[in-house]
Every structure is written in C-alpha cells, then in structure tokens.
Amino acid sequence: MTINIENKNNDETVNSLNKDAESSRRNFIFGSVAAAGLSVAPGMMLYQTANARSLSDFSLKEGASSKVRWGMLVDTTKDVDWNKCVDACNKEHGLGNEKNSRDDQKTQYIRVVDVKNKGTGYSMSLPVMCQHCESAPCVDVCPTGASMKRPDGIVLVDRHRCIGCRYCMMACPYKARSFVHEVLTDQTENTPRGKGCVESCNMCVNRIDNGQEPACVEASGGAIIFGDLNDSESPISKILSKHGGKQIRADLKLNPGVHYQGI
C-alpha cells in the first residue's frame, strides 16, 4: 500500500515503500531499533498521569459522552520497537487465532508501516491503527449502522449488525480494517469476534471503560499518549497545542483522533 504523508513545512511527500499491497499490509517490519536504548525523558510522568482526570471523571452508568473525544498522540521520534505495541494489541484482543487464513487475510488492528522518502533516502516506521476519524467514511458507507462512532469519538463495529459486506474496508483510507474469513474459537472475553464480520482497532474500548489506557499505549513506554482531546488541560492537548502534531492524510479532512509527531 502507499501512504502519502504530507509534510506541510517543506512540501515534501514521503511515500511508503510497500510495493506488494496485500502482503506488505500484513507483514510487520521487524524493528531494527533496540528497545534497550529507550531512555525515559524527564517529562514522562506527564504521559503516565495523562488520563487520571478524564478517565475517572466519566461514569460507567452514563455511557460514552460527547464531552470527551478520546485520542492518541504517537511520537515517532522516540526510539521504540513498535512491534511491542502490535504484540500488546494482539494479546489484548486475542488476535492471531486464525488457523486457515492466509497471512494477508489475518486480522490486524495495528500495524507498523515503513515509509521512505525516495528522494532523500530518509526512512522511518510508524504504527498505524484505526485513526478514529471524526468524519469516518467507514461509518458513512455502512448500510446497516454496524460501523459506528461512539459519542466519545471511538469508532467501532457492532458485530451484531455487521453483515460482512466489507464496504467500510473499501472506504477506509487508512486500510485499518480486517475481515474474519473463518470460524474462530477461543476469543477473549472482552473482544468477541467471529467469521463474517469486519473489525478494526476499537481503541481498547473495554479498557477505557474500565479506567485503563489502551494496550498499545501501555506497551509503548510513553511514545504513545492517550487522552481527551476536548480537555485543554489534558496532557495530550497541552502537548499538541505546544508542540503540534500531524494527522496522516490530513488533506482528507476526516479529522482523525490519532495524531503523530515526527512524520
């Protein structure tokens, strides 16, 4: 697949290397970065307390509230093996239990995309999951209302309604969605998933509703910050307003909830 990342500053476009669309979509680029080199910046406490206010403030009995907009900020300049996030995600949601599917058919909620500027030779990796778009094309096209956005901005698939038409997979510009091709067993308790349904990163909605951060955020060692984009006092908003961040393909004006630094 090709991901075009626009760099507004110098008008330079970085193109993804991946040539074979299907297989590269699934084959993670295994990290060349040693996790041992990870140094914890002085500001890291900021990230860890990121959700203290927002997560506990919203009651489970009131449901998702549009006062909140959950988002993530991925700092790609951090020396992190993103595959740790992929592993954490797979474990959290019990992914990888397909027995008969081809590699390119297996579900992935988050993948590591390798991008390279052919002009300068500069290359980098970034984790790409569902971007939890504000104007989500996957929600627009869904004929049954299965692809849906919670009031707090989390986009997910209601499998009770999904008929497996895969229209949303076509509509998603980030290729964030997967389709389950075979009968599954041994799902996790919190992530029911099965044959004939489309699925994608649900921002670990089960963890968020339980007052925890998403699994990939926890595994990233501070390189991904999670928090409330609507709360100007939340660390994620403060960092975004001070240092800025970019959304992938911001030109599509979907206003994703996932922001990046260093792309």
Next chain:
Amino acid sequence: MWLHLNFNFGFNSSFVRKSLQKLPLTVAGLALIASLNTVNASQDGLGPKITLPENSEGKSCVLPSEQMRREHPDLLKHDRIQTLREGVRAKADDKALDGSLKQCVNCHAVKDESNKFVRIDNDQHFCVSCHKYAAVSIDCFQCHRDIPEGSGAFHALTNHKDVNYSNVVPGNYSLTVKDMANIAPEVNSDDN
C-alpha cells in the same frame, strides 16, 4: 436472535406480524417450561438435561427462573445495545448490568469429567443443553467466548442479596464493576 429476525419478515399487516412474533415465543416458552420442569426428573428421558452451576440449589439468576426462561434474550439484547453502542457499563446504582454474556458464562460454565470447561460444541454446555432441545440455533458464541477466561466478571448479585453466593465470590454480595475486575476465580490454563 430469533425474536429480532421475526421483526424483519417484511409483512405489512401488523396482525400477521404480531402473531408471528408471539408464535415462536409461545411455543418456545411452552417447550422450555415443560422441559425445565422435568430437569430433576431427567432420568425418565424427558426434557433436556440441564447442568446448573455448582452449588446453585435454591439460588436464582438475575431474575427468577420463570422470567429468565422467557426473557433472557431480551435482557441480553437490551444490554448489548447499551454497552456496545452507548458505552453504558453499569446500572444507575453503579452495579454491573444484568445481561452481559461474559457474566452468564462465568456462572454457568459446565465442567466435564476431566474437570475442564466444556465448549460450545458440547451438548453439556449450559446454553446448548436447552437450545438444542428447543431447536434454537443462535450465533452468540460464533463471536463470544464460550467458557470463562478468569476475569471474574459476575453480575452484581444485588437482585438477591439474601442468596448465598459465597461459592462464587467469597464474602461479597454487592459488587461494583470495579470490584468484579479484581476478583478472578481460579481458572487453570489448561481449562482453556
């Protein structure tokens, strides 16, 4: 769910639709009532053999048994819309919702002779044991986990505080969602 499907047959006459809605429910209700009454007399070969949770004698589920037999699909359907689509994870009193399939499974899981939880392909599985008899085929467990995982998610038990659930959750009779997250029943890894 079958009730749901019956709403969508596309008949225009509301009379026809209503009768259709009621018919399967009534038939199933009769079948279930008839069958569940024979649970204790299953030696005579009548009715399904239903395995109730261990030490469950004299205890009831989130609603009295008669209601559970008829209304469990509605409970589950109602709460699935609340939890998934609206993000409501607790009742007004902060207790867990009643119709959460993982909570059902955690209480109703059945073990076989070798002390392993039986999966959905086994006729002893609590749901299967009755659904099979009543000729209900339903897809819940194509997606949902069919045996406990060890998270210890149980319903809040507030509907019947007087009932002794100590076999399930020692000493706790009124649990919040947070409490439940901290309670994990013993599940051996080879149970899975």
